[in-house]
Amino acid sequence: MTGLMFAQAAQERPPLVMPEVEYSALAPIVIPIVGALALLLFGSLLRTRPPAGAYASIGVVSGLGSLAAAWFVWDDIRDGGYLAVANAVVIDGFGTFFVATIACAVVLGSLVADAYLRREGLDGPEFYVLMLLSASGGMTMAVANDLIVLFLGLEILSIALYVLAGFQRGRAASREAAIKYFVLGSFSSALFLYGIALVYGATGSTQLPEIAAFLARNVLVSNGVLLAGMALLLVGLGFKVAAVPFHAWTPDVYQGAPSPVTGFMAAAAKAAGFAGLLRVFFSTFTTLELDWRPVVWALAIATVLVGSVMAVVQNDVKRMLAYSSISHAGYMLIGLQAANADGIAGALFYLLAYTFMVLGSFAIVTVVSRTGDTGHALENYRGLAARRPVLAFAFTVFLLAQAGIPFTTGFLAKFYVIAAAVEAESYALALIGMLAAVVAAFFYLRVTVFMYSAAPDGAEPAPRLAVPAGVGIALGLTLAFTVVFGVLPSPILRFAQQATFLF
């Protein structure tokens, strides 16, 4: 009897239509996941230890595969993006730009991590599995067309990063970094989620184009819920990109996490966070610009100032780089605040340049560090130029690039975002950005001075530093990128500008 009733009810309902999944468009995201699963499979099936670097090479290959797939997708969408998987994701130039950036971070991160993990006795597939899954989450954020997809991407990115931060279980600082990152990260995710719920309640949809269309059609009489939702979204993403005043976790986590993880986290999490910020605020809440721009203005000023000033007083290089990454987030926020095509293109250029600068810097930090991820004090860099001239030269280039010295990508990145701020008539913001860059130059140059000054007399000779092959390749790539595109920026700038046009 009941069976009959169910059968009748089933006949009356329309058939369930399964959404079409465009795997070719999703290939850049699927490839890292496949790589991660393959690593897990091989790692558990292999009876003997594979040759050194086997796991890392799967990580590198997955990253390169993702990059190649992104290239094909980019070629495919020259005439405009399209929606895929039941409108859950949007395949456009903007998303593909971030996918490519994160894929670069995977390749460089795997190269740097390989020798480090063997030195610390942590070699195994798990590290690369987590890194690849985390990257796939970041890429999902970049192509999200729905706030819930954005949230899922955020969580896939973050949960894997929590584990990576605590990967060095034997080291108390690493465990502490993991728990601090976990508690504050989950807190920010919950705020972000509440923001989604409020925006959904106010607009009736979680799909970004529908929200934008609703806001364009209707003027809300009382938009308190919508504004609260927007503010919570800003706070949640602000945590991820380490904008002041949501930056409290950054120095501790960057210092405590294993150095290659810090480099990857700094690059990938920031890229994914900014992908979300730009897509949600610039392209969805366009009609509410007057409401969010002043808030982003204040965040940008606080972020560049606090990041630069606090970095000056640090004696730990990893901690200093953490504050410097905060100040970089401030410059990217300046690009968002400008809210024009140049500002967004500038922020994208900044992110790609920053990815290579920061991964190069952390590659050197990894090489200079001693077993147990110690030896990050500024004092450990004294006389580095005498011991390893090439290493000291590379670090100098990365530091100068981060300071914004001409003929590096870092200079052009700062130039483009500040020019966009001037164009948007945010003169005060542009001025403070430039002043903060002057303050920031101090602590970057301080490390350089330490590297090129001689070790004090009577000091015990520092141990010889070995540069593993993987780190060497990563350093070559990052150095070449930073200098070549610092002199000839047009290919990257065109890439960033086209990405902006296509979203």
Added chain:
Amino acid sequence: MTLGADWYLSLAAALFTIGAVGLLIRRNVLVMFMCIELMLNAVNLTFVTYARKLNDIGGQSLVFFVLVVAAAEVVVGLGIIVSIFRRRTEATADDLNLLKG
């Protein structure tokens, strides 16, 4: 007597606030962890209420995504907590003072 949507929304907001404040003032890591769960479930209540109010099934289905994410967070979070506090008698956040400056 039926209660309007506003009551449910207010309840959710109150639960969310309790969770957020609890996370910031409590020192026991496990309690902080429970506060995060409370915040996520407050969001679920908000989603369901709005789904009912807007007569849109989408909001209800979002709850499943949130539940899955919350479960994944529990797995990772408890793993991290156990790995830290395995050798200690109480799980208080005040002991985490290695990294500062």
